[in-house]
Amino acid sequence: MQAGRSGGGYVQRKLPHVTALFWALKIVAVTLGETAGDLVGITLKTGYVVTELMFLGYFLIVLALQIVSRRFRPVLFWAVVLGTSMVGTELSDLLDRGPGHGSAANGVGYGWGAVILTSLLGLIFLVWWRTGQTYDVENIASRKGEILYWTAILVSNTLGTASGDWLSDDTGLGFRTAFLIIAGIMVLIIAAHYLTGINTMLLFWLAFILTRPLGAAGGDALTKPADEGGLGWGTVWGSAALFGLLAVLVAYQSRQIRRHPPAPLPAPAGDVRLSA
16 A cells, blocks of 8 residues: 555546446436436425435435545446436526426526536636646546546536426427437547547537436436337336446446456645555
8 A cells, every 4th residue: 555645656546437338327327317306306296405405415425435435436436426417407407497396487497507507617617727637537636636527527417407408398309309419419429539639528528418418318218108209117117227227337347347457546746645
């Protein structure tokens, strides 16, 4: 065990490599966040405020555990991503529709919600840049960088909810057409990653935002009745199926991590964590 200090020390990676498995897990996690939010807030009729407080409590607990952890733990990491999706869903709905599961007329509306959240995300990235922390999400090694990372993820997932609602509702496209449009944009981002010199982190965050409305549309496709174009699973069975799939994928990633532990990162200046 070695002290993680600048000038020869190392810290264990706490964030995963961005691979196809990462994106599969992210899409499943945010889709589960959508259906779980609908299950608690709408099916169980707890309302946005109570549901948000419940999800916020869960999110703060798993986030604290993630921050103090000294290495990448897939179960914990994806529990936090799930928390950002659940909290983000309720925050977006509260902002856009107002409290009590009202209509868009009771809040700022989907369009303005997306504008506000986009501005907030831009401000976060500006603060991130001013701190001098790396934007490379695979190589974040400091606690400050990790906090910025999770803040950006929370706002990204909230923005993804608002933008997805705007695309499917305000434009009149519906969730199925919105899903196809977002999926098409994701394909273009993948092509841009391999075929152009566009900044990798810019493409990462664009894709990260878009996976949220992609998951929301996918969640609607699972839970909505057949006469609305869905499979009719409902929020209970839809959430159960997604949770099972997420558990299988996380177990697979955990097995891969045990078989091939990721290499540690050089510790940033002033970092005093111990590698473990």
